[in-house]
Amino acid sequence: MMAEPTEIQSILGLDVSRDTVTLCDGRRHTVTVANEADALRAALQPYRGTTTLAVCEATGGYEDILLGVLLELAIPAHRADPAKVKAYIASFGKRAKNDPIDARWLSRYGRDRATTLPRWQPADPTQQKLELLVARRLDLVAMRVQEQNRLKAPRSRLIADNIRDHLAELERHIEALNAEIDTLVGESRDLALRAQQLRSVPGVGPVLAPLLLAVIPELGTLNRRQVASLAGVAPHPKDSGKANWHRSTTGGRRQIRPALFIAALAACRGDNPLAVAYKALLKAAKPKRVALTAIMRKIITIANARVRDAVRHQNEIGKINA
Structure with a gap:
């Protein structure tokens, strides 16, 4: 059983690279081991059953073996946002950097914030596969846009056939x-239910629905302000003293905002309540950009509410049947 935040008494900082993991248990002494399951299991075995919290950074997948071993040994872990750790270190005015130093900083970061750090939990395999497929699709779509731009360039006539062949290949991969x-979502009862609710929102089509499922798996568990912030469409204040600037929408998960913009355009051209709301905003002399952002925010908040209600109803039915 993993220790609760209030039970944590020591922090283990782990700096992960492709080949090695450097451990620091709060003292200045550090040890470096191979980033392999057997080596990590041997190094972490002494911490099994103790009130230790392990803290590592997200490294694009190199931390997966470490997190798997920590889960196996029942050692609670936190996978930290590298940007937050970097800002934490910068707040002390420190610049030195190597693996042992980073491991010590991770230990100190965990010590200072142990009670507020969320514990890492392994992702559902279906959800993880969906995230990888959607991320790959985004990559291929970006490549397609690049090739389309190259095809339009005046100096690309000599290689136009090569570019067209590549575009055709990209199209085949994207369709696949x-x-x-679609098959993955259809085979999962939970994902299929969520996708069905998302598709019922005006503007949300077959591309945006799986994107939302992959990038914001928290849909249905957040309030309207939280989900708007995650989608990058929440107006944040920027005031200081007597200065009151226009609120701007910043931050969020970068993949969502461009897709929501397309969804808002589609919704505003249809015959639905969102189109009516958009016209009302224009009639109230709101700039088109501001009105479209408001519709984007409505889309994501409606999607969040519908998923929440559907999941809640499904759970109630499951309890009755049980």
Whole structure:
């Protein structure tokens, strides 16, 4: 059983690289081991059953073996946002950097924030696969846009056939990913229910629905302000003293905002309540950009509410049947 935040008494900082992991248990002494399951298991065995919290950074997947071993040994872990750790270190005015130093900083970061750090939990395999498929689709779509731009360039006539061949290949791969994503969502009862609710929102189509499922798996568990902030469409204040600046929408998960913009355009051109709201905003002399942002925010908040209600209803039915 993993220790609760209030039970944590020591912090283990772990700096992860491709080949090695450097451990620091709060003292200046550090040890470096291979980033392999057997080596990590041996190094972490003494901490099994203790009130220790392990803190590492997200490294694009190199931390997966470490997190798996920590889960196996029942050692609670936190996978930290590298930007937050970097800002924490910068707040002390420190610049020195190597693996042992980073491990010590991670230990100190965990010590100062142990009670507020969320514990890492392994992702559902289906959800993890969906995230990888959607991320790959985004990559291929970006490549397609780049190739389309190259094809339009005046000096690309000599290689136009090569570019067209690559575009055709990209299209085949994107279509194959679309089919695989649809199959994956359809085979999962939970994902299928969520996708159905998302598709019922004006403007949300077959591309945006799986994107939302992959990038914001928390849909249905957040309030309207939280989900708007995650989507990057929440107006944040920027005031100081007597100065009151226009509120701007910043931050959020970068993949969502461009897709929500397309969804808002589609919704505003249809015959639905969002189109009516958009016209009302324009009639009230709101700039089109501001009105579209408001519709984007409505789309994500409606999607969040519908998923929440559907999941809650499904759970109630499950309890009755049980």
